[in-house]
Amino acid sequence: MNCRRIRSNILKKFFQKIGDILIFPFLFVRNIYWENILLNRFKNFANKTKNNVYIFQYQFLDMQGENCFNGGAERYVVDLANILVNRGYNPILVQASSKNNKFWIKQYGSLTIVGLYRRCYFAMLSKLPKPAFSIYSGLFKWGKKKLSPNIMISHGVTWDSPDVNFSYKDFVSHFLSNVDYFVSVDTNTISQMRAFFKKQLNNRPVNFIYVPNYVDKKIFFPKKKLHDKIKILFPRRCAVARGFWLVSDVLPEILEQYPFVEFEFVGFIHDEDIKAKLGALIDLYPERVKHLLLEPEHMPDCYKNADITLIPSIYSEGTSLSCLEAMACGNFVIATNIGGLTNLIINNYNGILINPDKNELKQALKNALEDKSFFECVCNNAQSVSDTFEKRVWIQQWNDIITSIGDKCE
Numbered sequence: 001m002n003c004r005r006i007r008s009n010i011l012k013k014f015f016q017k018i019g020d021i022l023i024f025p026f027l028f029v030r031n032i033y034w035e036n037i038l039l040n041r042f043k044n045f046a047n048k049t050k051n052n053v054y055i056f057q058y059q060f061l062d063m064q065g066e067n068c069f070n071g072g073a074e075r076y077v078v079d080l081a082n083i084l085v086n087r088g089y090n091p092i093l094v095q096a097s098s099k100n101n102k103f104w105i106k107q108y109g110s111l112t113i114v115g116l117y118r119r120c121y122f123a124m125l126s127k128l129p130k131p132a133f134s135i136y137s138g139l140f141k142w143g144k145k146k147l148s149p150n151i152m153i154s155h156g157v158t159w160d161s162p163d164v165n166f167s168y169k170d171f172v173s174h175f176l177s178n179v180d181y182f183v184s185v186d187t188n189t190i191s192q193m194r195a196f197f198k199k200q201l202n203n204r205p206v207n208f209i210y211v212p213n214y215v216d217k218k219i220f221f222p223k224k225k226l227h228d229k230i231k232i233l234f235p236r237r238c239a240v241a242r243g244f245w246l247v248s249d250v251l252p253e254i255l256e257q258y259p260f261v262e263f264e265f266v267g268f269i270h271d272e273d274i275k276a277k278l279g280a281l282i283d284l285y286p287e288r289v290k291h292l293l294l295e296p297e298h299m300p301d302c303y304k305n306a307d308i309t310l311i312p313s314i315y316s317e318g319t320s321l322s323c324l325e326a327m328a329c330g331n332f333v334i335a336t337n338i339g340g341l342t343n344l345i346i347n348n349y350n351g352i353l354i355n356p357d358k359n360e361l362k363q364a365l366k367n368a369l370e371d372k373s374f375f376e377c378v379c380n381n382a383q384s385v386s387d388t389f390e391k392r393v394w395i396q397q398w399n400d401i402i403t404s405i406g407d408k409c410e
Contacts, residue, residue, distance in 0.1 A: 034102060035120040039127055041103050042114065046092065046129045053084055054147065055093040055111075056125060057137040063098035065106045065115050069268065071237060072321040073155055075296055076213070077137055079391075081111040083398050087406075089132060096121045133405050139175060149405050151181040154189045156318030156339040176200060181207045181405060185318035186340025209401060212343060214394035215324040215386055222330030222383060223304045230261050230369065233306035233331070235299070235322045237267040238274050238291075243312030243336065243356065248277055250362045255285055258369055265291045266302055303329035308368055311335035314356050319343050324389050327351070327382035332375055334364045344389075350381040 046052055055077060061068050068074055081091040090112070097104060097115030104115045116124055126147055134147040139154055152175060176182075176197055184190050190208045194201065232254075238244045251263055269275045269291075281289045294302060303309065309326035310333075317339035324344065326333050333351035335341045345351040352367070354360040368375055 034117055035124055035127075038103050038116050038120060039124060042116065042124075043129050045105060045114065046131075049090045051089045052129075052131040053089045053091050054128065054131045054134045055081070055091055055137055056095075056134065057093060058096050058121070060093055060095050060113055061106060061108070061115070063096060063115065063118065064101050065097065065104045065113070068108065070296055072213070073137060075321060076153075076155070078109055078111060079214075080135070080398065081109065083395060083402070085110045087399070087402055089402075092131075094125070094128070136175075136179075139171075149180045150178075151183055151401065151405065152179040154182065154184040154186075154318070156186055156316060157189050157192065158316050172197065173200060176206055177204060179206055181209060181401060183209045183211050183401065185211065185213050186343050188339055188342070189318070209397075211394065211397045211401075212340070212389055213319040213321050213324055214389050214391045215321070215328045216391040217328055217386070218391075219300045220303060220325045220328040220386075222328075222379075225305075225307065227305075228260065230258070230308065231306045232261060232263050232308045232310060232365070233302065233326070234263070234265045234310050235267065235302065235306075235326070236311070236320075238265055238269040238278060239271060240274075241314055241316045242267075243310070243314050244274050244278075246312045246314070246356060246358050246361050247310055248281065249358045250365065251281060251289070252284075253362065254365055254369075255288055257366075261369070262288045263290070264302075264306065265289075266294055266299075268293065299325065300329070303331060306331055308332045308334065308365070310361075311341060312354075312356060312361060313338045313341065315339075317341055319389075323351075324386055328386040330379045330383045332368050332379050333382060334361065334368065344385075346385075348378070350378060350385045352378075 057073070057077060059069065060074055060077065077093065081093075084091045091110065093111055093113045095113060095115055096118035098118065101115065102117035106113045106115075128147070131147065134150040136150060136152040139152065139158055172193070176193065177200070182190075182193070187210055190210060193206075193208065234244070234247055236242045247263075254261055255263070265278060269278065278291055282291060303326050306326070306329070309322070309331040311320050311323045311326070312334070313320070313336050315338060319340035320335070323333055323335055323341060327344070327350065333345065335345055335351060335353060336356045337353045338356065342353065345353050347353040352364045354364050
């Protein structure tokens with residue numbers, strides 16, 4: 001019986017392999033066909049404007065071009081597009097689109113967004129009409145031929161996830177051999193590059209530029225709290241990388257021990273297990289646990305109404321926009337010592353840094369809730385430190401980079 005099952009499995013894998021070999025030429029020809037059609041459509045569109053700057057981001061809107069993810073990377077690109085427009089450039093964000101809607105054009109503020117069929121996306125990047133320069137938002141591979149000059153933006157180490165299944169060294173080596181300017185929001189990423197790729201960087205120098213994230217203190221500032229409750233805010237995607245499970249594990253005990261505490265989760269949920277868990281917590285504590293989806297313009301009020309903000313990232317973190325915005329609004333911030341968060345927080349001075357551990361998170365929350373003088377001191381220091389990351393400083397740094405790359409284009 002076992003021999004028959006083994007023989008059956010071998011034959012099944014054999015015929016699957018034969019099927020893959022037979023269908024490959026068809027898929028190859030089909031992709032070439034669509035690639036040519038999409039390239040022609042893009043050229044007809046791009047040739048109507050001058051001073052184009054391409055911003056490559058795999059997803060800004062969903063693949064149908066309907067909904068924006070409204071995360072930190074998306075908000076960063078929108079503000080960067082405004083700088084480009086003020087400098088006389090025409091920013092075009094190029095992202096992946098779906099099988100059912102292979103080519104579309106949308107307008108998002110000052111940003112024009114073009115969707116290109118995802119199966120052709122990476123192969124097409126280097127074949128687009130030559131722009132003034134290109135910006136790669138996030139670390140990813142592109143074709144052997146690069147669009148130069150270019151800028152790559154790193155929003156933090158992205159290869160520290162346990163789910164990453166590619167060779168870290170090959171991945172990083174590839175984009176280092178293609179990039180002209182490497183803008184990083186944290187020093188941790190740059191340090192790793194210089195430590196592990198010293199030989200490669202000696203052969204082909206890369207212009208590393210540290211430009212930390214920013215906060216607009218014209219709209220993010222403290223306001224006097226009129227409520228007698230303590231609101232704990234989780235202002236990010238409810239995801240494994242962002243530490244959702246750490247928070248959900250400590251939430252019941254904190255709510256049981258401190259009856260004046262409320263939790264508010266603000267962000268998208270894509271994981272069905274997380275959706276179910278948060279739903280169960282809301283059912284269990286209907287008046288004290290909430291989940292909201294807010295547009296970026298409503299986030300300042302969200303922070304102003306909060307008391308404690310949690311940034312418990314497990315991996316893949318830069319200098320978090322959420323962390324800076326919370327600090328500017330005078331929140332007590334508890335964050336993990338991951339990625340660029342250590343560039344923002346001095347432990348027990350303007351926040352608390354913890355290991356990504358539920359017991360440490362629980363103890364940090366208890367310290368904040370039980371020591372009023374410590375709480376007030378940390379909040380005041382957080383607001384003061386956030387001055388260093390004012391948006392006007394970030395704008396000036398990007399203007400200097402654009403001037404430099406503009407000189408290179410001439």
